[in-house]
Amino acid sequence: MKKIFLILAMSLVVFSCKNETKATEENVEDAKQEIAYASFGMEINDADALSADRMMEHYKGLKAGDTVDTKMKGTIIDVCSKKGCWMKLDMGNDQQVMVKFKDYGFFMPLNAEGDVVVNGKAFVTETSVDELRHYAEDAGKSKEEIAAITEPKFEYQFLADGVLLKQ
Structure with a gap:
């Protein structure tokens, strides 16, 4: 039972990190379009x-x-x-x-x-x-x-x- 909770917690951490990098990449692209x-x-x-x-x-x-x-x-x-x-x-x-x-x-x-x-x-x-x-x-x-x-x-x-x- 402990192993299932541990695997589930690790999966959530891995997937939540991937979502944050996508959002960061989109924000960087938006900032590049602005004129300096x-x-x-x-x-x-x-x-x-x-x-x-x-x-x-x-x-x-x-x-x-x-x-x-x-x-x-x-x-x-x-x-x-x-x-x-x-x-x-x-x-x-x-x-x-x-x-x-x-x-x-x-x-x-x-x-x-x-x-x-x-x-x-x-x-x-x-x-x-x-x-x-x-x-x-x-x-x-x-x-x-x-x-x-x-x-x-x-x-x-x-x-x-x-x-x-x-x-």
Whole structure:
């Protein structure tokens, strides 16, 4: 009788361990499907982020002085080469958005590239010649390219409080 109970107890232990490993394997597969991001600034997630096309629709409806709190996706095309204090995102159709970081509270890696999700305030502004020249200098442009900047530029801008950089 004792042998039957011992065999029954050992069988239960063996079968219960096998079920746990299957559950663990499934959880690992689920975790692998999530996108890995490096986070900068405020902690955010990629849920409800607007696509570049959808965000450009919002920008086109803005006037100088208007702001929109939002979260959007974009692709990095340029980062400040001095300390990572700004970046430019490609929004498709030859449209760009200049992204700065709230209160200079964080910076992007100088070699940052690829897709990002940014959270913060979208707005439009006219950027002065002096500021455009400053950005060109930060980006490592030549003196001739900097001197060629002679007119202010109407720009789409974004003040980010959090950024996710896809790894």
